[in-house]
Amino acid sequence: MSTLPDAELERLWERHTELEFQTKDAAATVATMTPDHYVNHVPVLTGGRGPEEMMAFYGKHFIPKMPADTALRPMTRTVGNGRVIDEFTFSFTHDIEMDWMLPGVAPTHRPVEIPMVAVVQFEGDKIASERIYWDQASVLVQLGLLEPQGLPVSGVEQARRFEDPQLPPNELMGDAWRP
Template sequence: MAISPLTVDPIARRMALVDEHVRCENAHDLDGVIATFGAGARYDDEPWAEHHEGLDGVRHFYSSLMGAVPDLTIEILKRYVSADNIILEVVIRGTHLGAWRGLPATGRKLAIPLCGIYTFDADDRLAGERIYYDRATVLRQLGVFHEPQTFIGDATTFLTHPWTIAKALARKLGGK
């Protein structure tokens, strides 16, 4: 029996696992995604300071995401590989067709640049996935965030931050 290079090379083994993980995400195979994690699984969505621990917690995160964006796809742009971590730069695309973080479905298209850091346990299963992306980009694409330089942004700022606006105007009028 020949020994597979994936068996010998731990980095290749880990890269194959991450590839399988992304393949399962793109196939919307929730059980397949969860199978890439080890028993001590962790998922960290850093922009929201949201942390999911254990296989059930990670499953809940992915189930919510796949329900909100049922046509989700992940395109890998770049990979950075070290002995301990694999980092992917990706673009996540899809349509917001289900409730997400209290926001009902908007039907809007999403294209979110994202960086994911994958760590591994002693059995070379995923110990964790930590993601970073710009929340404002997501909220803008969903139609709930507007730049302050726009009319809607100005109105929203004025209505939600009247004290801040009043202080800024007082400084401006006072010459400070």
């Protein structure tokens, strides 16, 4: 675990994401990590462990396969005990193969907006692990690959309610939930 001040953990995480999404430099991104670092994109089991796997993952699958209009809209951040936990909305147009998120799915050219959570653990001044969570069913609904009728799943409504808690709850339950 890291004993660095919370502000320094935030700075290190922001630098890491800048290298991924703006600079697009796989080697510099991997240099922000411990030697046994791992990434786990929980819904689809993609990522890697250690410098060799992480260079292959970031250099061939993640950074070059990110749609040009990708955006992260921060919602909340919690920092403490050697970790940063971010909640954010991740949006993109699926105009490129994204095997890190959608293995085997050809571009659909549809927009996607989903809430995500990143749990980032530090050791010293390096990132030791990243666990990234999202609802893959919501992604598939938005891409037209999963029909929501009859299933307890939603599409872009997830991101809308995530960003605006004033929107009505329990829509999938219909009127049955009302007192």
